[in-house]
Amino acid sequence: MICAACGEWADEPRADGDLLVCEFCGQREPFARLPLFALTGPSGTGKSTVGRRLGALLGDRAVVLEQDVLWVGALRDPEDDFGAFRQTWLRMAAMVNQNGRPVVLCGTVAPPQFELRPERVLFSNIHYLALVADDDVLAQRLRDRPAWRGWDDEQRIADMVTFNRWVKTAATDPPMQLLDTTTAPVEETTKAVANWVLSLLKHQ
Numbered sequence: 001m002i003c004a005a006c007g008e009w010a011d012e013p014r015a016d017g018d019l020l021v022c023e024f025c026g027q028r029e030p031f032a033r034l035p036l037f038a039l040t041g042p043s044g045t046g047k048s049t050v051g052r053r054l055g056a057l058l059g060d061r062a063v064v065l066e067q068d069v070l071w072v073g074a075l076r077d078p079e080d081d082f083g084a085f086r087q088t089w090l091r092m093a094a095m096v097n098q099n100g101r102p103v104v105l106c107g108t109v110a111p112p113q114f115e116l117r118p119e120r121v122l123f124s125n126i127h128y129l130a131l132v133a134d135d136d137v138l139a140q141r142l143r144d145r146p147a148w149r150g151w152d153d154e155q156r157i158a159d160m161v162t163f164n165r166w167v168k169t170a171a172t173d174p175p176m177q178l179l180d181t182t183t184a185p186v187e188e189t190t191k192a193v194a195n196w197v198l199s200l201l202k203h204q
Helices: 047-061 083-097 111-115 118-122 135-143 154-169 186-202
Strands: 014-016 019-021 028-030 036-040 063-066 103-106 126-132 177-180
Touching: 014 118, 036 047, 036 186, 047 063, 047 103, 047 186, 063 083, 083 103, 083 111, 083 118, 111 126, 126 154, 126 186, 135 154, 177 186
Parallel strands: 036 103, 036 126, 063 103, 126 177
Antiparallel strands: 014 019, 019 028
16 A cells, blocks of 8 residues: 555555554555455356346446456465465455445455465455356356366366365365355346345444
């Protein structure tokens, strides 16, 4: 974050309640620490499809963003578990929060990839809802995708099925709530996700 007083960039933001604190000059300024909603899960479970419809149900209660729009070469560093990608999204979501609306971020992420980052202090809570599906249904959905998406590799599909199984059984902190999309119509899943967000907002 860039300090409004001294102009320094902080690699590790510091927060004290609802104040952002500059580690260089000590400047303290109001900062809205709202919740972040991570709609996660394996590829093929419906995150992007749901995300396109979710905004209409949430109205002005939250801003829905698709994580893949920033999946660019400059942010892809597997050696750092795509740290620059995670950092960019967390800081972007925190900036949206300053307009008074929380963010629903649609894209694959596991809790440790956000919870262990310095930017975690910018949010009051991060809630995780993972879409999952039966292995065979998930695999077929990926095979049915257009060729340009690169899912003609059976090993890549097998890896995603393995991740799907992990999501269903992982004991993360905080835990991921699961929503099975195997047979549910898109409209039903979208409504369930909207209800999840709105229910949590009531208790903030």
